[in-house]
Amino acid sequence: MSAPYDEHEARGLARALGWMSLGLGTAQLTAPRAVGRTAGVDDSPVIRALLPLVGLRELTHAAGLLRGHRPTRWAWTRVAGDAMDLAILGTALRDRRGPRRQRVAAATAAVAGITAIDLYTALRARAAAGGTGDLHLRASVTVNRPRAEAYRHWREFGNLPRFMTHLRSVDDIGEGRTRWTAEAPVKSTVSWEAELVEDLPDELIAWRSLRDTGQGPGVSSSGSVRFSDAPGGRGTEVRVEMTYAPPGGRVGAAFARLFGEHPEQQVRDDLRRFKQILETGEVARSDARPEGFRARGFARERPAQPVA
Amino acid sequence: MKANCWTGRNTVEIERVPDPQILNPRDAIVRITSTAICGSDLHLYDGYVPTMKKGDVLGHEFMGEVVEVGPGVSNLRPGDRVVVPFPIACGNCWSCEHELYSLCENSNPNAGIAEKLLGHSPAGVFGYSHMLGGYPGGQAEYARVPFADVGPIKIEDDLPDEKVLFLSDILPTGYMGAEMCGISPGDTIAVWGAGPVGQFAAASARLLGAERVIVIDRFPHRLRMAREHTGAETIDYAETDVLEELREMTAGRGPDACIDAVGMEAHHPNPAMYGYDRAKQAARLETERPYALREAIMACRNGGVVSVIGVYTGLADKFPMGALMNRSLTLRTGQCHTQKYLRPLLDRIRNGEIDPSFVISHRMRLDQAPRAYEMFKNKVDDCTKIVLTP
Ligand SMILES: NC(=O)c1ccc[n+]([C@@H]2O[C@H](COP(=O)([O-])OP(=O)(O)OC[C@H]3O[C@@H](n4cnc5c(N)ncnc54)[C@H](O)[C@@H]3O)[C@@H](O)[C@H]2O)c1
Ligand SMILES: [Zn+2]
Numbered sequence: 080m081s082a083p084y085d086e087h088e089a090r091g092l093a094r095a096l097g098w099m100s101l102g103l104g105t106a107q108l109t110a111p112r113a114v115g116r117t118a119g120v121d122d123s124p125v126i127r128a129l130l131p132l133v134g135l136r137e138l139t140h141a142a143g144l145l146r147g148h149r150p151t152r153w154a155w156t157r158v159a160g161d162a163m164d165l166a167i168l169g170t171a172l173r174d175r176r177g178p179r180r181q182r183v184a185a186a187t188a189a190v191a192g193i194t195a196i197d198l199y200t201a202l203r204a205r206a207a208a209g210g211t212g213d214l215h216l217r218a219s220v221t222v223n224r225p226r227a228e229a230y231r232h233w234r235e236f237g238n239l240p241r242f243m244t245h246l247r248s249v250d251d252i253g254e255g256r257t258r259w260t261a262e263a264p265v266k267s268t269v270s271w272e273a274e275l276v277e278d279l280p281d282e283l284i285a286w287r288s289l290r291d292t293g294q295g296p297g298v299s300s301s302g303s304v305r306f307s308d309a310p311g312g313r314g315t316e317v318r319v320e321m322t323y324a325p326p327g328g329r330v331g332a333a334f335a336r337l338f339g340e341h342p343e344q345q346v347r348d349d350l351r352r353f354k355q356i357l358e359t360g361e362v363a364r365s366d367a368r369p370e371g372f373r374a375r376g377f378a379r380e381r382p383a384q385p386v387a
Numbered sequence: 388m389k390a391n392c393w394t395g396r397n398t399v400e401i402e403r404v405p406d407p408q409i410l411n412p413r414d415a416i417v418r419i420t421s422t423a424i425c426g427s428d429l430h431l432y433d434g435y436v437p438t439m440k441k442g443d444v445l446g447h448e449f450m451g452e453v454v455e456v457g458p459g460v461s462n463l464r465p466g467d468r469v470v471v472p473f474p475i476a477c478g479n480c481w482s483c484e485h486e487l488y489s490l491c492e493n494s495n496p497n498a499g500i501a502e503k504l505l506g507h508s509p510a511g512v513f514g515y516s517h518m519l520g521g522y523p524g525g526q527a528e529y530a531r532v533p534f535a536d537v538g539p540i541k542i543e544d545d546l547p548d549e550k551v552l553f554l555s556d557i558l559p560t561g562y563m564g565a566e567m568c569g570i571s572p573g574d575t576i577a578v579w580g581a582g583p584v585g586q587f588a589a590a591s592a593r594l595l596g597a598e599r600v601i602v603i604d605r606f607p608h609r610l611r612m613a614r615e616h617t618g619a620e621t622i623d624y625a626e627t628d629v630l631e632e633l634r635e636m637t638a639g640r641g642p643d644a645c646i647d648a649v650g651m652e653a654h655h656p657n658p659a660m661y662g663y664d665r666a667k668q669a670a671r672l673e674t675e676r677p678y679a680l681r682e683a684i685m686a687c688r689n690g691g692v693v694s695v696i697g698v699y700t701g702l703a704d705k706f707p708m709g710a711l712m713n714r715s716l717t718l719r720t721g722q723c724h725t726q727k728y729l730r731p732l733l734d735r736i737r738n739g740e741i742d743p744s745f746v747i748s749h750r751m752r753l754d755q756a757p758r759a760y761e762m763f764k765n766k767v768d769d770c771t772k773i774v775l776t777p
């Protein structure tokens with residue numbers, strides 16, 4: 080891409096895609112049958128079952144594209160989603176005849192067109208972004224508790240796994256060092272050591288990972304959490320910033336994101352649980368979601384019936 | 388236990404499901420003695436609310452007897468009789484502290500999903516989709532009630548279930564709809580929808596000092612109920628041009644406030660108009676059929692209030708923004724902050740100012756829920772409100 084990167088234009092495009100995702104995702108979630116009919120694939124039970132998941136994926140894109148601080152990055156996850164849709168439709172096209180085949184063909188053409196736009200958006204964004212492959216992310220929450228209390232709860236690192244559900248444990252190994260063990264995508268675990276690089280009581284905690292210690296892919300990360308007074312007695316604003324190279328680099332992250340396990344969402348969910356614990360003393364659980372909030376689990380969520 | 392489960396569009400079934408258990412310290416388990424079907428349940432039944440799963444236990448209007456409490460609940464004991472408000476609220480967050488209970492920041496374990504659809508998440512709600520938490524509902528023999536130390540209200544005298552059950556939702560909802568109108572002496576309040584919510588909105592407008600109350604619907608038995616119990620004037624929208632009639636009735640001013648107690652599945656007497664939005668809704672180009680809302684905005688007097696308690700879930704089309712803006716209208720909305728109204732409304736029931744049982748048209752067994760949903764949806768046999776007993 081030789082044209083000068085126009086951040087504004089790419090963002091505009093990304094947001095337009097976001098609105099499209101929102102409409103499409105809502106449709107696929109609420110009316111999978113109608114969508115299936117329009118696309119000519121309503122005769123396949125497998126595709127019918129897939130459509131709500133595809134809808135959820137679209138909503139994830141919508142949220143990223145509309146609200147993310149780097150909406151253009153989400154265009155890549157859309158490209159991956161398009162590829163998935165094209166694959167489904169391609170299979171469908173092979174074994175359909177007559178008017179149904181025409182409907183599938185029309186849907187395929189539409190998705191192909193969308194793919195072109197998505198690819199264009201994503202490429203324009205990448206042309207300017209350059210970058211190392213590290214991910215930067217940030218998330219924040221307002222907690223209706225005094226700043227000192229919020230700081231103290233976080234600083235007690237043993238508390239972290241209670242609200243960061245992907246963490247198995249955080250152990251103090253002395254001299255400002257901690258050992259973190261976490262679940263990684265595809266049922267493996269990673270573990271690493273971290274050191275405290277800054278600790279300003281009631282204000283800031285910053286850390287950095289030291290080296291890879293366990294089996295599995297490495298994680299190198301640094302991050303900080305800041306605590307400040309929210310205006311007008313609204314409690315404490317908690318802001319997390321992190322930079323890290325996820326297992327498998329960019330591709331791995333994009334893939335993980337596609338299935339809802341994208342890191343930004345995870346941190347936002349972690350902060351939500353942090354808030355729940357401080358404000359209510361417990362993590363909100365429903366029977367459909369007895370383990371508390373976790374975005375990636377939604378597709379697998381059980382019906383809202385009591386757990387046995 | 389037995390529970391009424393959503394099993395797909397237009398079907399519910401009684402299923403055997405496990406008994407609920409305490410999951411968190413602030414939980415209680417309630418043995419349900421009375422539960423009701425709400426207009427909001429019809430939106431689920433008709434398939435217009437996203438993120439329902441087959442097997443979800445329905446129901447958010449229920450009361451009963453506490454049978455078990457978690458270690459964090461000290462104000463309730465087994466044997467207490469309670470009415471449970473439909474939004475689940477923690478009592479600790481900023482929203483709860485400001486009595487915005489249906490916006491509790493801590494009760495929706497699926498807040499991330501709701502954020503994607505709505506921008507920010509509201510509170511979790513019993514039996515109302517996974518987007519609002521995936522909580523099993525109260526059309527069942529038992530229910531788990533989170534944050535039981537702040538939500539349920541104890542009924543200590545011998546008021547029968549039928550007089551207090553509707554504290555769980557529709558009475559406070561109607562009341563809040565009227566309260567949002569900011570009624571002053573001489574005001575005329577128009578209410579779209581003569582369902583149970585509309586009935587209570589109209590009755591509450593009266594309680595709050597409205598001079599005239601006008602109720603709009605097309606079902607004669609519901610309009611008669613509004614005339615008889617609230618002294619409301621009524622308009623049958625299938626027979627009359629509502630905008631013109633309201634203009635006449637108010638000598639050209641328009642009602643001072645308009646309450647939408649219909650929501651996303653409104654009906655339109657003109658088949659072409661109805662077909663237009665119905666088709667868009669079927670294709671999911673919009674999720675709402677906002678006729679009542681459009682009409683309420685157009686009808687309202689300049690500078691008046693449009694109070695929306697009918698439920699909407701997604702995107703509305705042809706929304707008369709020009710009227711809203713140019714005529715200085717105020718739009719007020721919300722799922723009911725039920726907890727806030729429990730005590731004052733219980734007092735009004737106790738001293739005879741209102742007896743909410745007048746809306747009940749049918750009493751049935753929980754086992755008959757599938758039939759009851761069908762009757763309530765199609766308003767057969769002069770159906771207005773159905774109470775189920777397990
Ligand atoms: N905000 C809240 O907290 C809350 C709580 C409970 C219920 N609700 C909502 O309130 C609404 C009403 O609930 P309900 O239990 O009374 O339901 P209902 O279905 O019994 O009543 C709706 C009434 O609206 C009438 N109607 C339809 N189209 C109309 C139109 N164009 N003009 C005038 N009337 C029209 C119907 O004939 C019906 O009588 C629903 O949307 C429900 O989801 C909101
Ligand atoms: Zn209700």
Ligand SMILES: [Zn+2]
Nearest residue numbers: 477480483491
């Ligand atoms: Zn709360």
